[in-house]
Amino acid sequence: MHTRTLGQGLEVSAIGLGAMGMSQSYGPNPGDRDDMIAVLRSAPDAGVTFFDTAEVYGPYINEELVGEALEPLRDDVVIATKFGWDIQAGRSVGLNSRPEQIRRVADQSLQRLRTDTIDLFYQHRVDPDVPIEDVAGTVVDLVAAGKVRHFGLSEASAATIRAAHAVFPVTAVQSEYSLWTRDPEADVLPTLAELGIGFVPFSPLGKGFLTGIVDAATSFSDGDVRGTIPRFTADNRAANQALVSHVAELAASRGATPGQVALAWLLAQRPWVVPIPGTRRTARIQENAASTTVALSADDLADLDALAARIGVQGDRYNALHMGYVNR
Numbered sequence: 001m002h003t004r005t006l007g008q009g010l011e012v013s014a015i016g017l018g019a020m021g022m023s024q025s026y027g028p029n030p031g032d033r034d035d036m037i038a039v040l041r042s043a044p045d046a047g048v049t050f051f052d053t054a055e056v057y058g059p060y061i062n063e064e065l066v067g068e069a070l071e072p073l074r075d076d077v078v079i080a081t082k083f084g085w086d087i088q089a090g091r092s093v094g095l096n097s098r099p100e101q102i103r104r105v106a107d108q109s110l111q112r113l114r115t116d117t118i119d120l121f122y123q124h125r126v127d128p129d130v131p132i133e134d135v136a137g138t139v140v141d142l143v144a145a146g147k148v149r150h151f152g153l154s155e156a157s158a159a160t161i162r163a164a165h166a167v168f169p170v171t172a173v174q175s176e177y178s179l180w181t182r183d184p185e186a187d188v189l190p191t192l193a194e195l196g197i198g199f200v201p202f203s204p205l206g207k208g209f210l211t212g213i214v215d216a217a218t219s220f221s222d223g224d225v226r227g228t229i230p231r232f233t234a235d236n237r238a239a240n241q242a243l244v245s246h247v248a249e250l251a252a253s254r255g256a257t258p259g260q261v262a263l264a265w266l267l268a269q270r271p272w273v274v275p276i277p278g279t280r281r282t283a284r285i286q287e288n289a290a291s292t293t294v295a296l297s298a299d300d301l302a303d304l305d306a307l308a309a310r311i312g313v314q315g316d317r318y319n320a321l322h323m324g325y326v327n328r
Helices: 033-046 061-076 099-113 132-144 158-167 188-195 206-211 234-253 258-269 282-293 298-305 307-311
Strands: 003-005 011-013 050-052 078-083 085-088 091-095 118-123 148-154 170-176 198-202
Touching: 033 061, 033 282, 061 078, 061 099, 078 099, 099 118, 099 132, 118 132, 118 170, 132 148, 132 158, 148 158, 158 170, 158 188, 170 188, 188 198, 206 234, 206 258, 234 258, 234 298, 234 307, 258 282, 258 298, 298 307
Parallel strands: 050 078, 078 118, 118 148, 148 170, 170 198
Antiparallel strands: 003 011, 085 091
16 A cells, blocks of 8 residues: 655645544444454554544543553554543543643553554544643644654544644644545645645544445444444435445446545545445455546546535534534
8 A cells, every 4th residue: 555645744645544433433332352453463464554543432431442552553553542531430521622732642652552642632522621732732742742743633623723733833633534524635635735735534434324235224333433423314315326336337337346436536636535444254355445546537536526516415424412523
């Protein structure tokens, strides 16, 4: 796999791996921890060396899993994690990006990840009660102390990105972005291009919908976050099926899977876009990695660019609570 360069010269694999689903959000968690460690360790064999986790995933157990799995490979991988949630009694109760909290999270994440330095440290959600300048200044101190290499933001507005970048260069911004979630295109992507910041789309496969494995008849198990998201009601899945059917038809004509086409479209948007699809299966990591070889023509890209507007997408991408955490 080829590599791509985010902001500040951070080189990563063109496709990363989001580890969240190995510990939460998509139904019953895997019963065998060793299986997930094996999946994580298999990723570099497919060229995937950029890993994404966060303290809030679990909470904490996802960082522990990633740390154990990647400890033997540490010199060959890039690990991103995040701060910014207020976690009490094992659950998130809101946001907290106060400087003392950021420093505490950094120290605890370093221990769980079994490393001396966090490669990329994102603010997971923008805290309206803490000036972004104070957040960036705290990360400056962590970088000076050798605990963090690069600073990132997640679901941040263009104005917040500019304000943070003025204090300390932002390496990457992470937000949901895919064929059916196009929000960053209006303001965020142009800002990143201007400032030389990389972009890391999470949920690049629409939480599974764009792969074709989810349809109106799918039943979500207890603990599957999709059961709480308006876009995944049965009615909205039925309405949105036309979009994924179109992608599937194009994929079949190109000898690819729908997921590979969705990722190839993202890779074609900018040379500094690095999607981080999540999975619990080595075979899916290999499939996602192979998206870098899918050739889409200019006509294909133009067709896909207009797809969501032409067909329409029904339902918000988060429930009301979590939409409130998006910095706009």
